[in-house]
Amino acid sequence: MGNLPFIAVEGPIGVGKTSLAKKLSSHFDLHLLKEIVEENPFLGKFYDDIEEWSFQTEMFFLCNRYKQLEDIEKKYLSKNKAVISDYHISKNMIFAKRTLKNKQFEKYAQIYDILTADMPQPNMMIYLDASLDTLLERIKMRGRDVEQNIQPDYLQQLSRDYNDFMDEFERVNPTIPVIRLNGDHIDFVKHQQDLDMIIETVEEHLKKGEVIR
Secondary structure, eight states: OOSOOEEEEEOSTTSOHHHHHHHHHHHHTOEEEOOOOTTOTTHHHHHHOHHHHHHHHHHHHHHHHHHHHHHHHHHTGGGTOOEEESSOTTHHHHHHHHHSOHHHHHHHHHHHHHHHTTSOOOSEEEEEEOOHHHHHHHHHHHTOGGGTTOOHHHHHHHHHHHHHHHHHHHHHOTTSOEEEEETTTOOTTTOHHHHHHHHHHHHHHHHTTOOOO
């Protein structure tokens, strides 16, 4: 596979990040790093009352993702084993900016910067996006209890935040390839040809030697 890849799959809640990461992990023989979601004890409370529970929720995610990336560096990347993750650590800032009050966010951002300063960063990004209707339908289909109280307005705003983030990510990281996929037009779970197209696109970037570490 040439240079060692560390691929991140990103996109709003319900878009299919974990499903795609699993399929690419299997195809390319990559170690799969899955984010901890339902284990967050604050998440159900967060969706009921975002303002009250946002700081606890975001800190839990940050600490767990930090630990995961620390383990990935020690056990895989440092031993020349490629990895695919169903999130990028910088997603924490997308959510924190949206949900935390100014003083809370300032504290959070300081902690984030300290924790992530020397963490491994993905060198390829796959960005899945979809319309609000598609996201709501997929959230309903997968039936996670903690997600059933997500407000459509929150989800819509989150999608906008993700798009803004990805535009900025590409501007700041011109050497990191970003593969953008529209979840309204492709369904890699139901249609093998859609998955094949994604696999071919990833392979093209790997063959170009764009993925460096």
